[in-house]
Amino acid sequence: MADYIPPAWDWVREQVEQYEGSGGKEGTTLRDTGLPVIIVTYIGRKTGANRKAPLMRVITDDGKYVLVASKGGAPENPTWYYSLREQPEVTIQDHERVFQARIYEVSDPDDRARLWDAAVRAYPP
Numbered sequence: 347m348a349d350y351i352p353p354a355w356d357w358v359r360e361q362v363e364q365y366e367g368s369g370g371k372e373g374t375t376l377r378d379t380g381l382p383v384i385i386v387t388y389i390g391r392k393t394g395a396n397r398k399a400p401l402m403r404v405i406t407d408d409g410k411y412v413l414v415a416s417k418g419g420a421p422e423n424p425t426w427y428y429s430l431r432e433q434p435e436v437t438i439q440d441h442e443r444v445f446q447a448r449i450y451e452v453s454d455p456d457d458r459a460r461l462w463d464a465a466v467r468a469y470p471p
Contacts, residue, residue, distance in 0.1 A: 348389060350396040362398045370441040376400070381469055386413065387437040391429040399426045403440065404465045411438060412461050413449060 353359040357377065364373030365385050376383050382403040390397045404412040415427035430436065434449040452458050 348394055348396050350398075351390065351393060353398065358400060361400050365400065365439065370439055370443070374441055376402070384411070385439040386426070388426060388429050389433040391432045397426065397429065399424070402465065402469060404468045406461065406464045411447065412464055414465050
């Protein structure tokens, strides 16, 4: 099993610890926003270590999870995006439910628009 490198930002690290430490019963929303999150465990592309990120919980009408690489609206992608492009196998924790998944990047413009709409419906401005 690969080593685990905790998130560098204190609030992110604390949220992951709270989420996992409570078995998915606490820390399930993004800070004080009330917006639901999941924990995604992935392999870091440079370190080869396990990394964890709390991400927006977006589920499509057909039950598929969507990982939105928005970095809070910043113009650049978050670092986990590049890791998932190289190593798409992840573990997702959604509250108490933990499962393995394989991520794929959506390139079709129509599919991207449909999935973005699902994210906007889950997180209205």
